[in-house]
Amino acid sequence: MTPPPHTLHRLRSRHNYLNAFNHRIDTGADPSCRFRCEAIENSQHIMIDCPKNELARTQLRRLTTINKIPMDVETLTGLNSSIDTKKQFAIRN
Numbered sequence: 001m002t003p004p005p006h007t008l009h010r011l012r013s014r015h016n017y018l019n020a021f022n023h024r025i026d027t028g029a030d031p032s033c034r035f036r037c038e039a040i041e042n043s044q045h046i047m048i049d050c051p052k053n054e055l056a057r058t059q060l061r062r063l064t065t066i067n068k069i070p071m072d073v074e075t076l077t078g079l080n081s082s083i084d085t086k087k088q089f090a091i092r093n
């Protein structure tokens with residue numbers, strides 16, 4: 001399933017709905033992960049580290065392993081320009 005374009009854009013720009021960003025505009029807001037991890041909820045945490053999203057990550061992990069590309073925020077949000085367009089589309093989808 002293709003994510004709505006604004007989701008990818010928001011993850012790239014770091015202006016997103018994650019708690020780390022909320023905390024930047026409202027210092028009273030809790031920046032930690034909504035799933036009660038002891039971690040700051042940012043793109044890195046949600047896309048790569050948070051155990052709560054491990055299941056959703058399985059297919060991406062398979063794709064990055066098969067294609068020998070890094071499983072990191074830059075790659076998953078389409079900002080790793082060393083990856084060819086065909087693989088970029090596969091990741092996005």
Ligand SMILES: [Zn+2]
Binds near residue numbers: 033036039045049050
């Ligand atoms: Zn978490």
